[in-house]
Amino acid sequence: MTLALAITSLFTAGTALAAISLRNLVHCALALALSFLGLAALYLQLDAQFAGFAQVLVYIGAVAILMLFAILLTRSSERETGSILAPGWVLGAISAAFVFVVLAGTICLSRMLPAPAPVAPEVTVKRIGEDLMTTWILPLQVIGLLLTAALIGAVIIAMRERSSK
């Protein structure tokens, strides 16, 4: 494991932990954006350049900004009084730790992991475009439909209800 990979992994995990544990919700959303950035750096290190740039564009550029707007619109940026933890958080934290230990243990003890390929698969943007238009044309159309439906649905759900008087 190279030093660059170790630093990026630590950065990603650290900012993710900050994103779930800070009191101020705006700080949480910003830490989440940093976590997405760490993940994009990881994708670039793994030679998945298109996925890395898509991560930056969509997650940091859209999802994180959307979260900040929602925080703004629900006034969650005001100081949270009282406990930030839900009732029954102990059991939740124990289950999360349990999930991590079981999954990580299974992965580390597994004998089924494939022998690593030394060279990354050669995937250019041209290749991705061709594949999207030929092999994956149906999922592409479905994703277009899904995004349209999601946007229309989000607008309708968040729209101020017109009082019918």
Added chain:
Amino acid sequence: MNPLLPLLVLSTLLFAIGFAAVVVRRNAILVLIGIELMLNAANLNFIAFWRYAPHQDPSAGVIFVIFSIAVAAAEAAVGLALVISMFRHYRTVNVDAADSLKG
């Protein structure tokens, strides 16, 4: 050591962190943050296996991740619209406030 291992362990850690955000925190927006972290952990898993495992379709891993990112963005949009609508009704985004099915 298989270079897949640290990536898979990081992916599991991010998933557990996202899961902890969903069950431990009171705020609905933090629940959505946890869901996004879990989705990102799965994406990292896909990219790790795409990079290090042999496969006959070289671009399938990356394309799956692209679709996963698109779906996650759509779901975040709808989820946050729901949170805004919930705030308008209950004047709070505490998940414990929305405990009745009656409108």
